[in-house]
Amino acid sequence: MNPKHIEFPVLGAKWFIGFTALSHTAVASLAIGFAFIVTIAQIIGYLDKDRSYDLLAKRIQLFHVCIYNIGTIVAIGLVFGLSGLYPQFWSQLFVHQFWTLILEEFLFFLLATTLTFHYFFWDHLWGHKKLHIFLGALLTPLFLLQFYLINGIGGFMLTPGFQEGQASLSQGILGWDKQAFYNPSFLMLTLHRTFANISYGGFVVAGLCGAMLFRPNSGAIKACYEKGGHLSFAVAFIALLSLPIVGYFYSYVLKYEANEAFVNLMWGKGDVIAGGIDWWWIKHLCVAGMLGMTLTYFWHEDTADSRFSMPLVMIVTIGLFYLIFYMSMGMIMTWKFFWIMLAFALIGGLLARHLVSFHKGSPRALYVLVGIISFLTVMLGGYVREASRPRFVNRIAHYDKIYTPAERAPYLMVDVDPRTIPPPPEAIEKPSLAVQLIRQKCIGCHTLERVRNYRLDNWELIVDQMRAYGLKLATTEAEIIITHLREKQPY
Amino acid sequence: MKSNNNPEDETIDSTGKQDMNASTILSEDENNESGKEVSQSKSSHPWEVELGVYPLRPAAEDPKWAIRLVKSWAVIAVLSGIFVIALLILGFFFD
Missing domain, CATH: 1.20.5 (Single alpha-helices involved in coiled-coils or other helix-helix interfaces)
Structure with missing residues (x-):
């Protein structure tokens, strides 16, 4: 009897996992930003003896306790879903990185307890405020550790690496695999996710403060939410500074270590396109619009009495970094991408000015709008990241090679006859070496469209020119590229 | 882009703090009837009675x-x- 897969009704297995994972992302991504802002607000409140920061911090932490529970429960749902719908994949991943996942669970316990104690002992420790702040401050590094651990596994699924790293896919490595954990995209994923989540958490807190500013409260309460909104907005904005730099190196790693994912993202292929829409573009439209809004907000901010005003140099630096980032993206993708991003940033800036003047100087609507857009950005970023990579497994797949039934049979609860396991899915056709070289080398300076639009046939001269411009290309590689282009083969 | 407080909020000072007696705020024991009356007359928001001081003890x-x-x-x-x-x-x- 052939093993049957469990099929999830209506959504199907893939979309159920995607939906659950994104639901988890929506709330879990807020955690580090919330923890960081709570600590900052508590410290400011303590130093200034200003109760409003402390009250805001407590309210944020209450929200955090609630969403942490929801996020954890959804994560358990994801584990259940993977266990039933992708049993071979999940069991193998668990066996492969058992100790990593056990440490992750240990950190969940530490974080949940610390978070709960921090919130529920708030009023018990008024005489020991420093101790209470220290307890809350522990959350940020613990969340960083948790990121660190899960990113080793997440990065491995995107960039398994070469040589020793690839051995993980064909050998029975149990419990801990250093090469797999410290995979090529591990560092960039960790940096990008950390700063992006701090930014996301900050914008969401500002959005919540903005929503509260719509309520008919007294001036004292409004001033309280304005302070909180402004502080969170500033923290989120500073975190934005790192993202184009990290993003650039992240895409650089993908280009060489996960070329298929890179191509899918940059040229809109595979599941990155869903419903005829390129969600990677939509994500960047959101980022560009958000950037325009935040830059305008801090640029025009009245700094006379503002505690957390941004230095002009920082505003200009963030603007320039993103401009350079989108220019490099424009070179790789299309220049249309660059101009559309620029247009959205300008529209965002104009909209920000309009919203603030419409609300008589109050940034409440801007806070809410940016909070919503940052939520969309995180959701879309999470989706395209997973959608872009080649399928790690296709239900029951080649992972069975690692899970040797003969050795593991005594420990299996289900007796599986290896002959009944379907063969691994057909390998995804890898592009030829010539195509890989053209994609990797040419887009360092210009789009592939430019290559395609070139009408003459003097490729030897062109490639020599490119090498003279600084393109690092071995002679054999140059010959492969010239032959491919001369034969007018697709790439 | 600083926000403008509403005209009806003029009783609040620039730091957003209310001029309230700390004794109406600190502990539940001290949160007596007069304290409640003060808070209810100003606003129904529960933070109103807490904002004025930083209640270290x-x-x-x-x-x-x-x-x-x-x-x-x-x-x-x-x-x-x-x-x-x-x-x-x-x-x-x-x-």
Whole structure:
């Protein structure tokens, strides 16, 4: 009897996992930003003896306790879903990185307890405020550790690496695999996710403060939410500074270590396109619009009495970094991408000015709008990241090679006859070496469209020119590229 | 882009703090009828009565069991974090 897969009704297995994972992302991504802002607000409140920061911090932490529970429960749902719908994949991943996942669970316990104690002992420790702040401050590094651990596994699924790293896919490595954990995209994923989540958490807190500013409260309460909104907005904005730099190196790693994912993202292929829409573009439209809004907000901010005003140099630096980032993206993708991003940033800036003047100087609507857009950005970023990579497994797949039934049979609860396991899915056709070289080398300076639009046939001269411009290309590689282009083969 | 407070909020000073007596705010025991009346007459928002002061209190008034519990947990959390970091460092050198 052939093993049957469990099929999830209506959504199907893939979309159920995607939906659950994104639901988890929506709330879990807020955690580090919330923890960081709570600590900052508590410290400011303590130093200034200003109760409003402390009250805001407590309210944020209450929200955090609630969403942490929801996020954890959804994560358990994801584990259940993977266990039933992708049993071979999940069991193998668990066996492969058992100790990593056990440490992750240990950190969940530490974080949940610390978070709960921090919130529920708030009023018990008024005489020991420093101790209470220290307890809350522990959350940020613990969340960083948790990121660190899960990113080793997440990065491995995107960039398994070469040589020793690839051995993980064909050998029975149990419990801990250093090469797999410290995979090529591990560092960039960790940096990008950390700063992006701090930014996301900050914008969401500002959005919540903005929503509260719509309520008919007294001036004292409004001033309280304005302070909180402004502080969170500033923290989120500073975190934005790192993202184009990290993003650039992240895409650089993908280009060489996960070329298929890179191509899918940059040229809109595979599941990155869903419903005829390129969600990677939509994500960047959101980022560009958000950037325009935040830059305008801090640029025009009245700094006379503002505690957390941004230095002009920082505003200009963030603007320039993103401009350079989108220019490099424009070179790789299309220049249309660059101009559309620029247009959205300008529209965002104009909209920000309009919203603030419409609300008589109050940034409440801007806070809410940016909070919503940052939520969309995180959701879309999470989706395209997973959608872009080649399928790690296709239900029951080649992972069975690692899970040797003969050795593991005594420990299996289900007796599986290896002959009944379907063969691994057909390998995804890898592009030829010539195509890989053209994609990797040419887009360092210009789009592939430019290559395609070139009408003459003097490729030897062109490639020599490119090498003279600084393109690092071995002679054999140059010959492969010239032959491919001369034969007018697709790439 | 500083926000403008509404005209009806003119009783609030520039720091957003209300000029309130600390005795109406600090402890539940002291939150007497007059304190409630003050808060209700100003606004129904529960923060109104708390915003005015930063209610530090003498360390001796904090419940001892809570301090012991939180201190113990902080030590456990720090040591656990160091333990996890040590494992990751060891894992980097030993496969």
